[in-house]
Amino acid sequence: MATQTREQAQTNVDRDTLGAGANLHVAAGVVSSSLKRTLRAPPPSRDIKALLAKPWGQVFAPSMCHYETTERYDAPVGDDEDALEEGAAVWATATGGVMAYGPLQVSPAAGVLNYGQGLFEGMKAYRTPDGRIAIFRPEENAKRAQEGCRRLCMPPPPVKFFVDAVKRCVAANASHVPPHGMGTLYLRPMVLGTGAQLGLFPAPTYSLVIYASPVGSYFRGKQADPIDLHVETRFHRACSGGSGGVKAIGNYAPTLLPQKKAKKEAGKDNCLYLDSVENRYIEEVGTCNIFVVAKDGTVRTPSLTGTILSGITRMSIIQILRDMGRTVVEERVSIDQLTDGEEAFVTGTAVGVCPIGSVTFNGVQHSFTGDRALTLAVTEELSGVQTGSIEDRRGWIEAIEF
Numbered sequence: 435m436a437t438q439t440r441e442q443a444q445t446n447v448d449r450d451t452l453g454a455g456a457n458l459h460v461a462a463g464v465v466s467s468s469l470k471r472t473l474r475a476p477p478p479s480r481d482i483k484a485l486l487a488k489p490w491g492q493v494f495a496p497s498m499c500h501y502e503t504t505e506r507y508d509a510p511v512g513d514d515e516d517a518l519e520e521g522a523a524v525w526a527t528a529t530g531g532v533m534a535y536g537p538l539q540v541s542p543a544a545g546v547l548n549y550g551q552g553l554f555e556g557m558k559a560y561r562t563p564d565g566r567i568a569i570f571r572p573e574e575n576a577k578r579a580q581e582g583c584r585r586l587c588m589p590p591p592p593v594k595f596f597v598d599a600v601k602r603c604v605a606a607n608a609s610h611v612p613p614h615g616m617g618t619l620y621l622r623p624m625v626l627g628t629g630a631q632l633g634l635f636p637a638p639t640y641s642l643v644i645y646a647s648p649v650g651s652y653f654r655g656k657q658a659d660p661i662d663l664h665v666e667t668r669f670h671r672a673c674s675g676g677s678g679g680v681k682a683i684g685n686y687a688p689t690l691l692p693q694k695k696a697k698k699e700a701g702k703d704n705c706l707y708l709d710s711v712e713n714r715y716i717e718e719v720g721t722c723n724i725f726v727v728a729k730d731g732t733v734r735t736p737s738l739t740g741t742i743l744s745g746i747t748r749m750s751i752i753q754i755l756r757d758m759g760r761t762v763v764e765e766r767v768s769i770d771q772l773t774d775g776e777e778a779f780v781t782g783t784a785v786g787v788c789p790i791g792s793v794t795f796n797g798v799q800h801s802f803t804g805d806r807a808l809t810l811a812v813t814e815e816l817s818g819v820q821t822g823s824i825e826d827r828r829g830w831i832e833a834i835e836f
């Protein structure tokens with residue numbers, strides 16, 4: 435913290451957002467024995483409606499989490515077990531906690547600034563109809579972050595450490611979780627190489643930062659508006675052997691130009707990327723995975739070959755479809771299989787499920803004109819479970835304790 439000590443920030447934040455009782459709990463990071471835990475969340479702040487009216491991602495919740503490792507981490511190149519063990523040892527020495535949202539102080543020689551040594555995650559907290567605040571499959575985000583850390587020579591935070599930090603961030607910002615049905619609190623965890631290291635080597639020390647932004651619902655009706663996609667043949671998002679399979683921060687800046695071009699020059703909502711070798715197999719759309727429903731009802735989604743990000747929404751939708759009795763195939767999916775499809779949709783934490791209205795490939799537009807019955811069915815099941823309005827039979831949601 436640049437302007438106040440961590441302790442001061444901690445106290446201010448907790449007093450502002452939680453009241454005295456919850457303060458003890460969050461500050462200590464454990465339950466004080468005199469406090470009875472409850473799943474009943476504090477109510478939303480009175481100006482939440484005004485905050486949700488602002489552009490997506492422009493409003494930040496008052497608290498963030500920031501942990502910094504203190505001991506030098508030297509990434510093992512051997513098996514995953516070593517990295518998990520050594521990572522856990524390094525995070526066990528981390529200092530920090532919940533503090534006021536604000537600028538980070540980092541060295542200009544930080545690994546993340548010079549060499550992009552960093553990754554992010556995306557999650558959401560939802561307010562349920564019965565007054566709880568829930569998060570969706572947080573262990574999956576933690577495990578994915580661990581894999582990304584391995585790829586980028588960063589210490590993998592233990593699953594429990596990661597999930598507890600996320601929960602603390604949500605608890606501290608409970609007043610900024612919108613009312614049920616009005617929106618969500620988007621959570622952005624990051625693992626960053628913040629230690630100074632001028633040479634091209636892994637940074638000596640790391641930060642886990644989690645901040646949050648209250649966001650409105652993408653759609654008011656039953657489903658998001660269908661998106662029109664430009665099939666991108668010149669630029670690629672990921673290549674074999676690269677970092678496309680993890681949420682490395684460096685994967686995203688190169689997609690800004692093609693995305694802008696698709697909007698400005700082609701009038702489309704986003705790009706659909708193809709494989710970088712044959713330019714024939716569909717991969718991903720921005721930060722979303724893609725699904726195609728064939729005329730015979732089979733659902734196809736590109737398999738995880740290393741160039742595709744393993745979405746938690748993707749894995750959940752596969753499960754939901756299988757529970758509905760559908761056949762889901764994970765394999766290479768060609769552009770022809772997409773345009774021959776009955777319906778198609780994209781999935782990701784930010785949008786949930788979003789139907790594809792059309793794809794334009796080499797100047798030829800193909801529109802999906804069916805009733806999108808399956809897209810709607812999976813949308814309702816997923817968002818129902820996430821927001822707590824449908825019973826969670828799969829153990830996917832976890833309520834925050836106060």
Ligand SMILES: *Cc1c(COP(=O)(O)O)cnc(C)c1O
Pocket residue numbers: 556681718720721722723743744745746747748781782783784
């Ligand atoms: C984050 C992301 C996704 C979606 O992952 P979810 O866990 O479902 O949010 C898909 N593709 C890319 C490239 C991503 O960065």
